[in-house]
Amino acid sequence: MSQYFDHRKEYQLLPGLANHARADLGPVRTPLQPAKRLGDELGIELYIKRDDSQPLGMGGNKVRQLEFYLGPALQQHADTVLITGAIQSNFVRLCAAACRKLGLEPVVQLEDRVPTNDPVYQSSGNVLLDQLYGAEIHYLPEGEDEKLADAKLDSLALDLKKQGRNPYVVHLGTEHPPLGSLGYALSVAELKIQTREQNISATHLVTPSGSGITHSGVLAGVKALDWSIKVEGICVRRETPLQQPRIEKRASEAASLLGIDPITPESVRTYDDVLAPGYGQLNQRVEQAIKKAARLEGILVDPVYSGRTLAGLIKLVEQGQIAQGSCVVFIHTGGAPALFAYQNKLNFL
Numbered sequence: 001m002s003q004y005f006d007h008r009k010e011y012q013l014l015p016g017l018a019n020h021a022r023a024d025l026g027p028v029r030t031p032l033q034p035a036k037r038l039g040d041e042l043g044i045e046l047y048i049k050r051d052d053s054q055p056l057g058m059g060g061n062k063v064r065q066l067e068f069y070l071g072p073a074l075q076q077h078a079d080t081v082l083i084t085g086a087i088q089s090n091f092v093r094l095c096a097a098a099c100r101k102l103g104l105e106p107v108v109q110l111e112d113r114v115p116t117n118d119p120v121y122q123s124s125g126n127v128l129l130d131q132l133y134g135a136e137i138h139y140l141p142e143g144e145d146e147k148l149a150d151a152k153l154d155s156l157a158l159d160l161k162k163q164g165r166n167p168y169v170v171h172l173g174t175e176h177p178p179l180g181s182l183g184y185a186l187s188v189a190e191l192k193i194q195t196r197e198q199n200i201s202a203t204h205l206v207t208p209s210g211s212g213i214t215h216s217g218v219l220a221g222v223k224a225l226d227w228s229i230k231v232e233g234i235c236v237r238r239e240t241p242l243q244q245p246r247i248e249k250r251a252s253e254a255a256s257l258l259g260i261d262p263i264t265p266e267s268v269r270t271y272d273d274v275l276a277p278g279y280g281q282l283n284q285r286v287e288q289a290i291k292k293a294a295r296l297e298g299i300l301v302d303p304v305y306s307g308r309t310l311a312g313l314i315k316l317v318e319q320g321q322i323a324q325g326s327c328v329v330f331i332h333t334g335g336a337p338a339l340f341a342y343q344n345k346l347n348f349l
């Protein structure tokens, strides 16, 4: 729980965290590394915050978020955790891993969010790992209705209660508090310390913007630290007209969880230029970004989240919205297991 971490410097930068239970998923301070070859090609100074390198279950941003979802689950003495996500969800895979680490039973619901019948997509990558973790898997033939997805989880939880179990639900919908964003405020505090230690004067922070838990936590962290850095959110799920108000709401909720003032709407920046044709579907820019990261830096980014976010960063530089010579931190949120699920769709020749 949270009190185990009070000694960490980054924790002390965010006093509001002390009010929130945190399960220990063994996170590490992830490296902040220069990406010189890719940065030189783009004409910027580029650093990568390697949140893909968390030790649990092949890592990723969801480890930090799950600590704050599963803290309350442990407080409530839950024995089972339910979660919903896309078929190739990293959140689901990491929740199953976290459950196993904490001695809980994972029940997962996989939603049909991506229009494909490719058997590799349906069974490889994260699905293979869900099975390895022994998660009880349910399917939902629908992927756009968060309330429906949550209602199905609640009904599965009710059935479990009737059998004498004590389930805890990690909800997706925006009517539930964005507890996971606390993990990203903490990541930003860690990053601020690292930039000071490494003498880096970052001007932009580039993050994926999906459910918005990461993006809103980053915004809340930046505000709590009074850091004058621009946060660029790259839309990976919804277009700007939907994502912008979603992040404004979630970021202010995250700020409230931290006990700080609400986020001003002007600091919320969402870009959807590389989203087409839609969530989880490749486009040429995403493929090029995946290839560039691999061939210039030896780094793996994925087709759904981190590859799309890198594609968004590259487009912002090309458009001059991130000026030449800027100092940019790309938050690498992981997702590489999905590369295997997309093997029939990627074309690197």
Ligand SMILES: Cc1ncc(COP(=O)(O)O)c(C=O)c1O
Pocket (backbone or CB within 6 Å): 060, 061, 062, 089, 090, 091, 208, 209, 210, 211, 212, 213, 214, 215, 236, 305, 306, 333, 334, 335
């Ligand atoms: C690897 C990866 N990166 C980024 C995201 C988007 O983060 P968020 O849902 O917090 O917006 C996800 C979400 O599942 C993810 O799995």
